[in-house]
Amino acid sequence: MPVSPDFTYDVVVVGGCGHVGLPLAVAFASRGLKVAIHDIDARAVELVSSGRLPFREDGAEEVLAKAIADDKLYVTTDANVLSEAEAVVVVIGTPVDEHLNPDPRAVKRALLSSMSHFRDGQLLVLRSTVYPGVTRGVEHMFEESGVNVDVAFCPERIAEGKAMEELFSLPQIVSGRTTRARDRAASLFKNLTDSTVELEPEEAELAKLFTNTWRYIKFAAANQFYIMANDHGLDFDKIRKALAYDYPRAADMPGAGLAAGPCLFKDTMQLAAFTDNSFQLGHAAMLVNEGLPLYIVSQLERTHDLSTKTVGILGMAFKGESDDIRSSLSYKLKRILEFRAGDVLCTDPYVTVDPTLKPLETVLEQSDILILAAPHRAYRDLVTDKPVADVWNFLGRGSTL
Secondary structure, three states: OOOOOOOOEEEEEEEEOOHHHHHHHHHHHHHOOOEEEOOOOOOHHHHHOOOOOOOOOOOOHHHHHHHHHHOOOEEEHHHHHHHHHEEEEEOOOOOOOOOOOOOOOOHHHHHHHHHHHHOOOOEEEEOOOOOOOOHHHHHHHHHHOOOOOOOOOOOOOOOOOOHHHHHHHEEEEEEEHHHHHHHHHHHOOOOOOOEEEEEEEHHHHHHHHHHHHHHHHHHHHHHHHHHHHHHHHHHHHHHHHHHHOOOOHHHOOHHHHHHOOOOHHHHHHHHHHHHHHHOOHHHHHHHHHHHHHHHHHHHHHHHOHHHEEEEEEEOOOOOOOOOOOOOOOHHHHHHHHHHOEEEEEEEEOOOOOOOOOOOOHHHHHHHOOEOOOOOOOOHHHOOOOOOOEOOOOOOOOOOOO
């Protein structure tokens, strides 16, 4: 898709040095588009401009370096670049506060601060998860401003660590109030994938929330099953594998484990707010998943005097093979143990933003008990004679506590 003569760039990704925006920008550049990234994080901008990633994303760094070298990707803190792109993709989502209430005005506030940079004829794509109705609010905001842009909501669907595969293989949901907005958004994303699915904006907003909430509920069901089995001295993972063996109707039952991260819990709470807090299933899932760290500690206390023990936590990222600690339940586990245990030591082979982390060798040597919190491949061949609490059964020694 050639750049319109009215614009310097095909697309600019706002907030583009993060986990959602950067893989998208790199993917577009790899398909020949002229791409700009705008981000307010000067350190991340400097890092990305040098061809390096500020976080782990398999297969992305090589593509990033080539895009920079080929002059297909420009990274800046200067918001003026927004006016130079035919399509503006915004990856600012809807946060949830400490009271579990979403802030549906966050996206509009961010856009208002950049309103002077938008031009008639641009396509604005909202990319991150938003509270239902936010897209309509953004449409009204631009109508009132007198700036004629097409507004689309095209939710990201990737899993962290798999972006460079899934951006090209997964169907893209495309929504807009008008045929023109949908067609322009579909044309943009067909640079990545041939398969697009059209919805109305409100349908697409709920589709994204339903997707993440469905995963969160499935994890909660597995964790509840785990607790049931473990309370009776039975190995849930052994049961799960047996019932799913060559039995398609149970093949999607996940294993137990810490269900966390920046999306699933937050989006479940957004859906709860959308239903005036009458989403009992979502709240129940939250209680199960958020309660698992305390359950693990309580179970260990039945057989160990934790007040005299040093407990080592293996893996502080919110999931395996990630360096992302946002909303990680490993840190909730750590806080509980700081009250219950004599000492707590933590390690992670990928996390670089926590100066309190210790080398794995130190944690293995000094701990009396170990808890496998994030199933990183680096722990697969773990050799230790210490007790290991492994809810995931990642080590293959059983999941019973």
